[in-house]
Amino acid sequence: MLLITSPRYEEHVTPPGHPERMERAHVFDAVAARWLEKGGRTTAPRSATPDELARVHAPEYLERVAATGGRAVMLDADTFTSPESYEIALLAAGAAVQAAEHAVDHQEPAFALVRPPGHHAERDRAMGFCLYNNVAIAAAAARARGVERVAVVDIDVHHGNGTQWMFYDDPSVLYVSTHQHPFYPGTGAADEVGNGEGAGFTVNVPLEAGSGDADYDLVYRAAVVPVLDRFAPQLLLVSAGFDAHERDPLASMRVTTDGYASVIRHLVGVAARHGGIALVTEGGYELTALAACLEATLAEVDGAAPGIPDALGEFGAGAPVSSRGHRALQAVRDAQAPYWRGI
Numbered sequence: 001m002l003l004i005t006s007p008r009y010e011e012h013v014t015p016p017g018h019p020e021r022m023e024r025a026h027v028f029d030a031v032a033a034r035w036l037e038k039g040g041r042t043t044a045p046r047s048a049t050p051d052e053l054a055r056v057h058a059p060e061y062l063e064r065v066a067a068t069g070g071r072a073v074m075l076d077a078d079t080f081t082s083p084e085s086y087e088i089a090l091l092a093a094g095a096a097v098q099a100a101e102h103a104v105d106h107q108e109p110a111f112a113l114v115r116p117p118g119h120h121a122e123r124d125r126a127m128g129f130c131l132y133n134n135v136a137i138a139a140a141a142a143r144a145r146g147v148e149r150v151a152v153v154d155i156d157v158h159h160g161n162g163t164q165w166m167f168y169d170d171p172s173v174l175y176v177s178t179h180q181h182p183f184y185p186g187t188g189a190a191d192e193v194g195n196g197e198g199a200g201f202t203v204n205v206p207l208e209a210g211s212g213d214a215d216y217d218l219v220y221r222a223a224v225v226p227v228l229d230r231f232a233p234q235l236l237l238v239s240a241g242f243d244a245h246e247r248d249p250l251a252s253m254r255v256t257t258d259g260y261a262s263v264i265r266h267l268v269g270v271a272a273r274h275g276g277i278a279l280v281t282e283g284g285y286e287l288t289a290l291a292a293c294l295e296a297t298l299a300e301v302d303g304a305a306p307g308i309p310d311a312l313g314e315f316g317a318g319a320p321v322s323s324r325g326h327r328a329l330q331a332v333r334d335a336q337a338p339y340w341r342g343i
């Protein structure tokens, strides 16, 4: 497994009190340092190229972001640049592409620890702390490299509106998201399933506030993994946001570090059956939870995880599947029945 990150990710500076702050980059640095100590490999990111960006973003928008170079600009109600942000955002998108290419070319997992995050960025606008849609740029790069079926699984607590809309009509890129709903950014209802040729290739799993490990395990086991196995992605990209963690200050979920490890374990299992896996960070705003989830993810993907119980209900003892999990699963089944029979 290859880790792709850089100390330069601290150079994207957000206003005081902003949750997507430079200290998140220091967590990446610490995780990378421990990874190296344990004999792991890391590499520095490159900048995304104009062609790579243009596969998912509009030319006018790319000009607008480029024009923020050297300046502090407010792009959206909660999305800001500092003088270095343009350059650092290019390194975030580039790292995501590198991770995807590494997974495809070497059949070895890769994990890009980057900021700013990407999944709210739309074709023509910045949104929700995101400048470029890193994971979407990586998915498009994999498609351009000849990968026929790419799945993006978004485990961030927020719905990845940008990624969803970019591939909404495209059956070659399956977008699957588990997220708090209703919540920012407002999209991600179960009946948003894709359009035209892409119908059925967007799978939203909206979970109510308060959902925990067992609820997540239920929807992954009963819906997300079966759909992924049917789709058989040659590349599985993970929008790796850790803000569904119980300690996260922005959202209201109760997922523990072990719960996140279990989600990653499900996805690693899918990749082992069908192709490669590459992960790209998104949110995660409580720094100790972020560090713990990154470490747990590395251990799961690298195959070095301590035995985390695999059977439903064995972890999160005392926290059985709640009505939230059952309601989410039913909503997905109702919406996706025409496309994924038997889930």
Ligand SMILES: [Zn+2]
Residues within 6 Å of the ligand: 156, 157, 158, 241, 243, 282, 283, 284
């Ligand atoms: Zn998020």
